[in-house]
Amino acid sequence: MSEHNELLDDLRLGQDYQQRFLPTRFTVKGEALDAKGFPCHQLACPHCHLVVPRSLLEMKPHFLSIFGAPGSGKSYFLASMTWELRKILGTRFAISFSDADPTLNARLTNYEEHLFVNAHPDTLTPLRELIDKTDWKEGISKNLYQSVQFGTQTVTYALPFLFNMQPQAGHPNYDQADNLSRIVCLFDNAGEAFLPGQDTTSAPVTRHMAHSRALMFVFDPTQDSRFRKLCTEDKGSASAPFVARQEPILQEAAARIRRYSGIRQTEKHNRPLIVVLTKCDAWSHLLEENDPSEPWREVNKANTPDGRSSMPFYALDMDLIERRSQAARRLMLRVCPEIITAAEGFAEEVIYIPASAVGSQAEVDQASGLLSIRPGETTPYWVTVPYLYALCRTTSGLIPSLPRKS
Template sequence: MPTTALPSRPPGLLPRITCPHCWEHFAPEKLLWVAEHSDLLGDMRLGPEQSQRFLPTRFTVNGEAIDAKGFPCHQLACPNCHLTIPRSLLELEPLFLSIFGAPASGKSYFLAAMTWELRKTLPLTFRTSFADADPVLNQQLNEYEESVFSGASSDKLVPLATLIRKTEEQGDLYDTVSYGNQTVSYPRPFLFSIQPQPRHPNSHKAAKLSRTVCLYDNAGESFQPGKDTAATPVTRHMAQSRVLFFVFDPTQDARFQRLINQQALRGTTAMKTMRQEPILQEAIARIRRFAGLKQSDRHKRPLVVILTKFDMWWQLLESDPLPEPWLTARSPANANEQFEAFDSRAVERQSSLARNFMLKCAPEIVTAAENFADDVTYVPVTAVGWQVSIDTSSGLPAIKPSEASPYWATVPFLYGLHRSVPGLIPVITKRKTGS
């Protein structure tokens, strides 16, 4: 098989790579490769059943490493934790995003709705590609999407509780790595590549604007005191995150339940109430600790408070639900060319209404969020839409997946892109005269 000497760094690679698992920084030439031959099993970090990781000295003419059995290899791995790294992270800067909230707050449903809708909205509306950077790491989330929106029983009434299983503190969403006598469990991120398409207004800046999105989800129990340790650093990604998403479920708040007609809760009246402020406070304490922020420092990165199950309480916002927040705009370079642009003004108006609602329902959430971050936005969403009913056999809220129609599920992500990577999606920010 033709081989070459150790190749020089190809053009277009980032000078430093950040592992999405352990958050170690290293030069691309330090990357390990994953052995391809089935006999080359047993890795010092990942155990006897995993393929060996190695630093290659032989390459094919196409630049692929050759393992000890002469097989060309295709997967890359972090030199620190040995977990696999998608190739997009070698070329596209990472964008770390973290989502957290109390147990049963609707986090997993929101995630499924968000990514399901982004796959259509970003390319068709904003001329921006959105694709799995690692289908293996994203498998769990893809299953969520299929279960809620395109399952085999899409025309049958299905209890919501059976569509997505609860996010656990261990299992499929975590990877275990051995460092000698110390075993560490890392949260497994969801990875996506996002890039301007040719007809995007900023397509000429694609190399600068494109990102590999590293999205982290945690079980609500992970924010109990003492849960984040050196052996289980399950929430330390939050200090790296450019945007934080806190999921708040008003229906779990006793004050909310007194505000709304009990009949409107559609079978959730038996749900236990839960104080959700401690989850936010614990997350804030950890971010301060791991990011080195003083108690008097304010976080400079956006915090988006996502208010779930909006279909059950939208009347309390004292305004009809707004349409999707994007408008048609004209290209500054070509007056005859039009494109869709994200309307940040509409999000700000909705946020103001939602903040007023939160001051009545859960003022401590507003206080904690705004004492911590300079940029706080409140976004009401419904992950499954407005056609939720009661399953007569179980008495639980249920939907027909074919009728699921998320409302504003993409908005927190789009707003986060607007704030963290300006120009990646077209945005209307200039206010109209007199507004």
């Protein structure tokens, strides 16, 4: 990518972008020189001209996709998940977790700040003011998608969030860090992108799912009228502002993955499908198994880099995750069995994980009539578990797990 500010108007991306070029001149340090003689440091894809972080060339990419119906709480879950991962991966699993491209991740970082570093933590704030809805039509202006011009054809691509993950000193497989390090490409699409007919040649914004090592389907029980009735009878909790069917989104996603992966209708997808049951603070009392503890256990003391002290090291308790999953499945089978049928009819491995992005009941603000929370009271619950489970199941040796009891 050119550096000089006069070298704008890229062939693929338009007049507001620095020109991309194949270098022919270099400095003695090996830096490419643009047409004005300026050293260049950023790379771009030779096909679409989108930015390529250098870590994508230095570490293996690991694709994960998250999807769900409009209003399912996907953006809240995602922001809460990455905020918590920044804290626990280093202190519990001796893994660094950082933004591979701060520009691409800026929207998510902004969400984290609104939820967890809010300037008015004790003020009752409408949820929609904390995080913007992932809007399909406004996606380009909000850095969710990027339009690329191929002659007369304009193609819109989904932009991922990119994170570097590297084992640190103290990790049991630190000597294999070069092999285990990953750049995680996490795709988050607007719920409307999964409505039938939205995926086209000019907007292939969900085709990344065919390459994902694990899929996360975000299901909001409070959008289901049957769940709402149970919650109201038992607790009188606040629910989503509307009722909607969500299994068509899962069925459409499954159909697209079959189409682009070449999976026959009689076959099942061989990668994990993680059904994330959001807003469990409103309905977890309905579960038979309701253990509030985090699903990781200390397994040994690992030496810190200075070699003089020690720090705890943890492993995932897969038995606890499985017990919670089975309890959630039994509840879902009783209340909304069509989700179970759609999920298990598509994937060989399905896990159901209850989670809460804010950890506290939303309440209706009397002044605005909108669902609101106090940012200072957010206490996320199990939001990192889907991600940790996905990495544990798809990248051997990076996230350890306890031996299974059965």
